Amino acid sequence: MSNTLQVPSAVQGAPAPRAAGGPARKSLLTRSRPWLLLAPALAVLAVLMLWPLVRVFLFSLQDYGLREIVSGEPNWIGIANYGEIFTSPELYTVVLPNTVGFAVLAVAGTVALGTAVAVLMASLGLFWRTVVGSAIMIAWAMPAVTGTYVWIWIFDADRGIFNETLEALGLIDEPVNWFTNRYTFYAIVLLNVIHHGFPFVAITILAGLLGVPKEMLEAAEMDGAGAWRRFWRIIVPNLKQVFAVVIILSTIWDFKVFAQVYLMPGGSGSNREALNLGVWSYVESFGQNRYGFGSAIAVLLTLVLLAITVVYVRTMLKEEEL
């Protein structure tokens, strides 16, 4: 199944010790060559990704504010920041629902729409498949920042087309500000995220669908299985792996939604009801100069994503070796 999806790989099935070293004798140069090749990239990743990850954890154990940044002196307070997070009522009433609830809805919406579009595309002729494919490519390529501004403009309270259309239809009497209410705020974020995220799902699943043996589907049709049953009984089991990857990747992306919330009116902290984990961390750090507290929130977000990533890696390892 996975063979239909991947770039043809010479690694598979080849004997483990490779002849890439050239001459048979293994000189020191040959043995250290992979490390020499890796060194620059590893150095960059160590300094700019791993060390910062260690540091964000160290910050989270301190009362780290502007004074500490300037002086560079540590100010350890143990796990007090974490204590404050877990006793803050805001976490349970606002931040967690906005993060977890949103991610669940966004993943469900993205995967459902993406799958439906993939099935539709698979049933189209080459011309219309190309047209639809190009259209969803445009939605995919739209940068998150500009895409978010366009959605804000569409739902703008005073002159947005959404309000004007509703007024023209007589559904509302005066313009509604959709950004002040928490639920309509997140409904717009949801629309934005699904619109931006479903093309990846559709393209990935389409590639898988086209790889499902035609004979299998035809045989099922001959035996009287309807489209609905063919989908659940043949396509889903065949594409289990693809679905797993798409769902996990979407979950990771939808958990750390930032620009789509932060750029919205009130999303940058002035409307506390709209905070999610990422925005909360950023606003506490750079808005309130409470870098230690913000770091603790960021550590929690990272741990959640790490847990999902572990599931992802294990799903992939089940398939084949790295």
Added chain:
Amino acid sequence: MSTDTTNRVDASSRRSTEASGPTVAGLRRSRRTARKTRVAAGKAVLVVVLLAFTLFPAFWMLSSAFDAKAGAGGQQLLPREWSLSNFEYVLTEGGFDVFLRNSAIVALVTVLASALLALLASVAVARFRFTFRTTMLLMILIVQMVPLEALVIPLFVQVRDLQLLNTLLGLMVVYVALSLPFGIWMLRGFVAAVPVELEEAAYIDGASWGRMFRSVLLPLVMPGLVATSVFSFITAWNEFIFAMTLLGGATENYTVAIGLKQFFGEHSNEWGYIMAASTIITIPVMVFFVIVQRRLSSGLVAGAVKG
């Protein structure tokens, strides 16, 4: 197995024709075509709805950008007054000429540096078997999932300590690191796809490893390198959190992604300008995206599914 089913169907249809005569078969056929038309009509409706939903934001952005009266209220689907005035304002007084230049410099440096580093590293993980290789790959995979919100605080402190706040250099260094893991991950598939036999042939002809790399591996990996570079270009061009945090008050160093904030006023937003600027930002990304679309998506899936 497939021939078996075909035979069975042939047999059964022949039997039914014989049993019920030609009129019933004709009726059934017309009913089948009616059903087919209904399915086709349903599909056409779905395609139209899908296209409308997918394209509306991009269409609305363009329509507002070309409308001199955008944001004046009562906008129609098409601009009431076609004009380039929004673009003119954005590129001159709006300062987007400077932001575009900044973004182009940052993106170019990021692309070159990360392509070089990622290529070398991907050759190492795709072509050699060494201790910690799997660990290394897992680390690269996991590092991609780290949320930027967690990196932005320590990197802000780090860049501040190096006195690179408000400079483009600080931003470039960060972007190289951000695009590296994905670049290595994708290029690794492309390198692995080059047959080892070609490398061995080069050695037999007396080439050194360096010569083989330049004359055999590099040309064959080039398409993958282009696709990866486009991806890091898009990362650098679109990135928002770090640009906002590291460039802070230095408006003259803003990249396009944060330059948009200029047009948000205290009480009213200049939507015509915002949409014109958004169009300018979006177009390069879309052009590049369409060019590498196929390779990018197959590479994405290769990285994702293959492991």
